[in-house]
Amino acid sequence: MMSSETRTIRVTINGRAFGRTIETNLLLSDFIRHEVELTGTHVGCEHGVCGACTILFEGKPARSCLMLAVQADGARIETIESLADGERLHPLQTAFAENHGLQCGYCTPGILMTMKAYLAETPRPTEAQVREALSGNLCRCTGYQQIVEAVLQAAALMRGERP
Amino acid sequence: MKPPPFAYRDPTTLDDALALLADDAEARPLAGGQSLMPMLNFRLVRPSTVVDLNRISALAGIAVDRGGATIGAMTRQVDALRAPVLAEQWPLIRMALEHVGHLQTRNRGTIGGSLAHNDPAAELPAVMLALDARMTVQRAKGARTISAQEFFVSSLTTAIVAGELLTAIHLPSPPPGAGMGFAELARRHGDFALAAAAIVVSRAGAGHARVVVTGMGDGPQRIPAAEAALLNGRFGEAAIAEAGAAASAAVSPIDDLHAPAWYRRKIAGVMAARAARDAIGRMAG
Numbered sequence: 132m133m134s135s136e137t138r139t140i141r142v143t144i145n146g147r148a149f150g151r152t153i154e155t156n157l158l159l160s161d162f163i164r165h166e167v168e169l170t171g172t173h174v175g176c177e178h179g180v181c182g183a184c185t186i187l188f189e190g191k192p193a194r195s196c197l198m199l200a201v202q203a204d205g206a207r208i209e210t211i212e213s214l215a216d217g218e219r220l221h222p223l224q225t226a227f228a229e230n231h232g233l234q235c236g237y238c239t240p241g242i243l244m245t246m247k248a249y250l251a252e253t254p255r256p257t258e259a260q261v262r263e264a265l266s267g268n269l270c271r272c273t274g275y276q277q278i279v280e281a282v283l284q285a286a287a288l289m290r291g292e293r294p
Numbered sequence: 295m296k297p298p299p300f301a302y303r304d305p306t307t308l309d310d311a312l313a314l315l316a317d318d319a320e321a322r323p324l325a326g327g328q329s330l331m332p333m334l335n336f337r338l339v340r341p342s343t344v345v346d347l348n349r350i351s352a353l354a355g356i357a358v359d360r361g362g363a364t365i366g367a368m369t370r371q372v373d374a375l376r377a378p379v380l381a382e383q384w385p386l387i388r389m390a391l392e393h394v395g396h397l398q399t400r401n402r403g404t405i406g407g408s409l410a411h412n413d414p415a416a417e418l419p420a421v422m423l424a425l426d427a428r429m430t431v432q433r434a435k436g437a438r439t440i441s442a443q444e445f446f447v448s449s450l451t452t453a454i455v456a457g458e459l460l461t462a463i464h465l466p467s468p469p470p471g472a473g474m475g476f477a478e479l480a481r482r483h484g485d486f487a488l489a490a491a492a493i494v495v496s497r498a499g500a501g502h503a504r505v506v507v508t509g510m511g512d513g514p515q516r517i518p519a520a521e522a523a524l525l526n527g528r529f530g531e532a533a534i535a536e537a538g539a540a541a542s543a544a545v546s547p548i549d550d551l552h553a554p555a556w557y558r559r560k561i562a563g564v565m566a567a568r569a570a571r572d573a574i575g576r577m578a579g
Contacts, residue, residue: 198331
């Protein structure tokens with residue numbers, strides 16, 4: 132059995148730099164949860180299907196279970212912990228709470244990080260566009276209806292409208 | 295669900311990557327990771343060395359000249375989807391990429407990675423076959439160019455051999471006035487196709503038709519009888535129906551848990567006819 136190599140990496144997560152020596156076969160999702168101990172990023176299927184582990188890698192949504200931590204050396208990452216501003220919730224969080232956009236909450240961090248990037252690019256989406264943008268995130272509780280309503284309301288809030 | 299141990303290298307030049315691949319037949323190149331990473335997590339593959347291509351910036355990018363387009367193998371799917379230069383002459387790329395995975399996977403997934411993996415239900419291999427694409431494959435000492443027809447061998451198998459790396463995809467300029475169409479049936483948006491069809495047609499010269507169907511179990515397949523039907527029937531409604539029937543007759547689908555073979559055969563024809571009608575509608579002249 133081959134033993135793993137190690138490498139020292141430096142990653143900026145939510146604006147803070149973290150240096151760690153890690154095994155090169157460590158997944159980025161495990162690095163975030165176990166090494167940096169930011170456990171808001173959830174791990175569901177661990178093969179790129181469920182979307183629970185979605186983070187922003189250089190500003191773009193990506194599945195952290197499909198990346199090696201070593202690939203993030205020098206990169207900028209945002210996780211769900213960066214969404215609220217202290218006690219002040221992000222409009223996505225407010226809208227999800229008000230619309231009952233979650234039940235067990237396991238899929239929620241991945242959905243919110245995906246939608247944060249999506250709404251920044253598409254501030255005025257249609258319902259059909261929201262459903263397509265959500266297609267890479269599985270939720271087994273809600274049936275998606277309240278999630279779609281929450282995203283549409285968050286988009287309105289972020290445009291400065293009060294729906 | 296964790297990758298096995300491996301040596302990890304992340305070269306910044308193509309030459310260094312090719313040297314690493316030349317030295318070690320068990321090394322695997324890592325592109326966007328949207329197929330190889332799940333296979334590593336399941337330990338379906340145990341490479342000695344992972345050669346990460348993500349730091350080789352020269353492998354990404356799209357260049358268009360009079361002869362056609364060259365797409366670097368490490369071009370992200372999202373960048374190809376949004377490239378105006380591709381949308382203008384090769385709208386088939388955009389049409390198909392909208393069906394490839396989800397926005398998270400397209401941000402990482404690459405054009406070359408998808409082609410080299412050659413999943414039998416993937417959209418991009420079918421598109422490259424319909425566009426008469428040619429693949430440049432490099433090794434430490436030399437390069438060769440392979441037609442799409444020869445490149446896609448069978449399910450998960452391409453003409454790439456150990457030590458070689460797919461570095462670029464060349465799209466010839468489409469025939470004048472070409473129309474392109476794509477149709478797919480999948481259980482959920484972003485899933486692999488139960489059946490999909492990619493079609494290019496043109497009235498220029500003696501006429502041009504490419505009909506490619508995928509999702510049948512063995513990868514993309516050109517359907518010469520459907521192409522002949524479209525050309526002989528002058529792209530009329532009867533010709534479209536005949537092309538669909540020819541596609542259904544030509545495929546050899548398999549039964550699996552997603553769909554029985556008879557259903558796949560039927561929708562192969564439906565998708566071919568639907569994509570043909572779409573392509574013909576977009577054709578000039």
